[in-house]
Amino acid sequence: MAPNDSAETTGTAAGGSGRRGRRAARYIVPVAVAGVAAATIGLVPALASSGDPELPEITAQELIEKIAASDTERFSGTVKISTDLGIPSMGGLAGSFLSDAGKSGRGGEDTSSADPQSKLTELVSGTHTLRVAADGPDKQRLSILDDASEYSLIHNGDQVWAYDSATNAVYHAEADGADKAPRGHDRAVPEGVPTTPKALAEQALQAADGTTSVTVDGTARVAGRDAYRLVLKPEQSGSTVGSITVAVDAKNGVPLKFTLQPSGGGKAVVDAGFTSVDFGKPAASSFTFTPPKGAKVTEADEAGKGHEKDARRAAGKAEGDLRAVEEAGAPKIIGKGWNSIAEFKAPGGAALPTEATKGVPAEAQQFLDALGDKVSGKFGSGTVFKTRLINALMTDDGRVYVGAVTKDALVAAANDAS
CATH class of the missing domain: 3.30.310 (TATA-Binding Protein)
Known part of the structure; x- marks a missing residue:
C-alpha cells in the first residue's frame, strides 16, 4: 500500500475535568477499545507484501489488544476526511440549510456562526482537511481548513472557544458548577462528528461479533509511519458494508487510517486518516485563544436563550410526537x-x-x-x-x-x- 496521500478521519475522546471536559475531549482523544466479543478472529499472522514495511508477525487478536492498550493522548498533525454516502446533490438547499443552522430556528434570532453545534456537522459529508492537536484529556484543538478561511475549536481546561474566520465570529463556553457542565448548551460539540480515525475504528470493533471476519492483511505506510492493516468483513450477505480496513500504528497501536468500502463497489463511503502526525507534546500556544479585534463573541448561555422560544413553541408538538412514539x-x-x-x-x-x-x-x-x-x-x-x-x-x-x-x-x- 502506498503512503497515505488521501487519508481521512473521525474521532472522539475520553475523560476530562468533569462532564464538560469529558464531552469536549471525546472528539479528539478516543478511549481505548474494550475488545471484540465473539468475533471471528484470524489467528494466522499476515506477512508484508512486496514494497510494504517488514514488521514482526502479529495476529488479529494481538492487534486488537494493541489498540485497546494504546494510551497515547498527545499528538498533532493533519488529517483528511472524505465521506460519500451517494446522496444526490441538494443544490442550493445544503447551503441554506447550514446557514439556517446558525440561527435559532423559526424565531429567526441569530446565534454565533462559530457555534460547534452547527459548524462541525459539516464534516459528515464531502472532503475536509483538518489540523488537530491534543495534550491529554483537557487540551485539544481542531481546525477545519478551507481555501480562504479557517474554523477552530479549542478546549483548554474549563474553557471552550470556537472561531470562524470567515465571519469573524467567536463562540465561548465555560464550566459552571461542580459537574462542569457547559452553560447554555447540553454539550460543547455535537456527537458523531469526525476528527480522528480512532473513534471510527472503535465503533467498528465494538460492532464486530460472530458475524464478522477479523484478519490482519499485511502492512502499510501511513503518514510516514509503519502500520498493520486490520480488516473487518461481514460474513453475511445482504449488508451494504463490504469491508472496513484500519491501519494501526505498529509502535503505539493508534489507528492512523480508517476506510469503509461498500459492498456495491466504487469509492469508499468513509476514508479517514492522518496525512502527517507527530506523537510529541504539542506547543502550549496551540491551546490558547484570544478573540480577534472586532470579533462578535457569543456566550454559550446567550446562544441557548435564542433556542428557548423555539423549544417552547415545539413543546406541544413534541409531546404529541412522544406519545405517538410511545404508543408505537x-x-x-x-x-x-x-x-x-x-x-x-x-x-x-x-x-x-x-x-x-x-x-x-x-x-x-x-x-x-x-x-x-x-x-x-x-x-x-x-x-x-x-x-x-x-x-x-x-x-x-x-x-x-x-x-x-x-x-x-x-x-x-x-x-x-x-
Missing part, C-alpha cells in the same frame, strides 16, 4: 450483526402522510424523490430511501425498516414480517 413501542430488531434491521411504526400511522409534504420546496421534493425507489411485495407497497450505507423502507401503511442492508434485504424483511 420500541423498535423490533430483525436479524443480527451487520444484517440487523430495525422495524417500527411511523408516528401517525403513515410513512409519508400528505400533511408532512405540504409546503415542501420543489428542490426538497426532488431530493426526496431521487432518494426513493418504489417497491412492493407481500407487505403491500412502499418506498425505499437509499444511500450507499444506510437504507430505509417506509411502507404505505406506516411501517419503517432501517439498516445497513440492501434494498432487497429490506423488502425480504418486510415480507417476512407480513
Whole structure:
C-alpha cells in the first residue's frame, strides 16, 4: 500500500475535568477499545507484501489488544476526511440549510456562526482537511481548513472557544458548577462528528461479533509511519458494508487510517486518516485563544436563550410526537450483526402522510424523490430511501425498516414480517 496521500478521519475522546471536559475531549482523544466479543478472529499472522514495511508477525487478536492498550493522548498533525454516502446533490438547499443552522430556528434570532453545534456537522459529508492537536484529556484543538478561511475549536481546561474566520465570529463556553457542565448548551460539540480515525475504528470493533471476519492483511505506510492493516468483513450477505480496513500504528497501536468500502463497489463511503502526525507534546500556544479585534463573541448561555422560544413553541408538538412514539413501542430488531434491521411504526400511522409534504420546496421534493425507489411485495407497497450505507423502507401503511442492508434485504424483511 502506498503512503497515505488521501487519508481521512473521525474521532472522539475520553475523560476530562468533569462532564464538560469529558464531552469536549471525546472528539479528539478516543478511549481505548474494550475488545471484540465473539468475533471471528484470524489467528494466522499476515506477512508484508512486496514494497510494504517488514514488521514482526502479529495476529488479529494481538492487534486488537494493541489498540485497546494504546494510551497515547498527545499528538498533532493533519488529517483528511472524505465521506460519500451517494446522496444526490441538494443544490442550493445544503447551503441554506447550514446557514439556517446558525440561527435559532423559526424565531429567526441569530446565534454565533462559530457555534460547534452547527459548524462541525459539516464534516459528515464531502472532503475536509483538518489540523488537530491534543495534550491529554483537557487540551485539544481542531481546525477545519478551507481555501480562504479557517474554523477552530479549542478546549483548554474549563474553557471552550470556537472561531470562524470567515465571519469573524467567536463562540465561548465555560464550566459552571461542580459537574462542569457547559452553560447554555447540553454539550460543547455535537456527537458523531469526525476528527480522528480512532473513534471510527472503535465503533467498528465494538460492532464486530460472530458475524464478522477479523484478519490482519499485511502492512502499510501511513503518514510516514509503519502500520498493520486490520480488516473487518461481514460474513453475511445482504449488508451494504463490504469491508472496513484500519491501519494501526505498529509502535503505539493508534489507528492512523480508517476506510469503509461498500459492498456495491466504487469509492469508499468513509476514508479517514492522518496525512502527517507527530506523537510529541504539542506547543502550549496551540491551546490558547484570544478573540480577534472586532470579533462578535457569543456566550454559550446567550446562544441557548435564542433556542428557548423555539423549544417552547415545539413543546406541544413534541409531546404529541412522544406519545405517538410511545404508543408505537420500541423498535423490533430483525436479524443480527451487520444484517440487523430495525422495524417500527411511523408516528401517525403513515410513512409519508400528505400533511408532512405540504409546503415542501420543489428542490426538497426532488431530493426526496431521487432518494426513493418504489417497491412492493407481500407487505403491500412502499418506498425505499437509499444511500450507499444506510437504507430505509417506509411502507404505505406506516411501517419503517432501517439498516445497513440492501434494498432487497429490506423488502425480504418486510415480507417476512407480513
